[in-house]
Amino acid sequence: MTKAQKSTFKALKKDKHREAFVELVVAQQAAMGRYKHWEQAYQKRCRKKKVTLTVLDGGKAA
Numbered sequence: 396m397t398k399a400q401k402s403t404f405k406a407l408k409k410d411k412h413r414e415a416f417v418e419l420v421v422a423q424q425a426a427m428g429r430y431k432h433w434e435q436a437y438q439k440r441c442r443k444k445k446v447t448l449t450v451l452d453g454g455k456a457a
Contacts, residue, residue, distance in 0.1 A: 396420060 396404070400420060407413045417437075424430035441447065 400416075404413060404416055407416055421434055424433050
């Protein structure tokens with residue numbers, strides 16, 4: 396994520412909006428290519444903080 400994306404994510408208050416934003420970032424990374432490792436790294440960070448996101452589990456947020 397870029398710095399702008401990180402600050403936008405932090406500004407979102409509802410989990411539903413955050414999950415949709417992460418889905419957008421994952422789709423963006425897939426379209427750009429070369430960022431296949433990002434999803435695994437983010438998933439590891441979420442597990443470390445004991446947060447679950449349906450987007451990372453293969454579901455869709457919105």
